[in-house]
Amino acid sequence: MKIIQHALFSLFVVGTCYAQQLPLATKDPLIYKGCVDSACALEISFASIGSGIDGTCYVKIEHYLQKKQLKYTAKSIGREGETRLCILQMPQSKKHKHQIIKDLRKILSQGQWVSMNVP
Numbered sequence: 001m002k003i004i005q006h007a008l009f010s011l012f013v014v015g016t017c018y019a020q021q022l023p024l025a026t027k028d029p030l031i032y033k034g035c036v037d038s039a040c041a042l043e044i045s046f047a048s049i050g051s052g053i054d055g056t057c058y059v060k061i062e063h064y065l066q067k068k069q070l071k072y073t074a075k076s077i078g079r080e081g082e083t084r085l086c087i088l089q090m091p092q093s094k095k096h097k098h099q100i101i102k103d104l105r106k107i108l109s110q111g112q113w114v115s116m117n118v119p
């Protein structure tokens with residue numbers, strides 16, 4: 001009986017570890033489907049391959065978010081400045097959402113090692 005209980009508990013633990021899916025690639029190499037943090041309406045990730053993140057692109061994105069008055073948080077996810085920006089709330093209008101994503105994509109396309117996760 002203890003073996004069965006232990007096996008069921010192990011399956012439960014393993015199952016919950018894999019319950020959260022990672023973002024999936026889309027046709028657009030800058031955009032991934034699915035956010036890492038479920039509290040985010042949109043995420044922007046800055047990666048590094050040994051020389052830190054693209055600081056110029058980071059500043060442009062922050063400036064854009066502040067200009068549009070979008071609330072966001074920044075979370076450090078690495079040792080070389082890797083950061084994930086979590087936009088907490090997007091406008092209700094689909095037109096405005098699409099325009100923001102289009103604008104952000106344009107800024108991201110000028111950067112290096114940056115991507116956007118959309119729900």
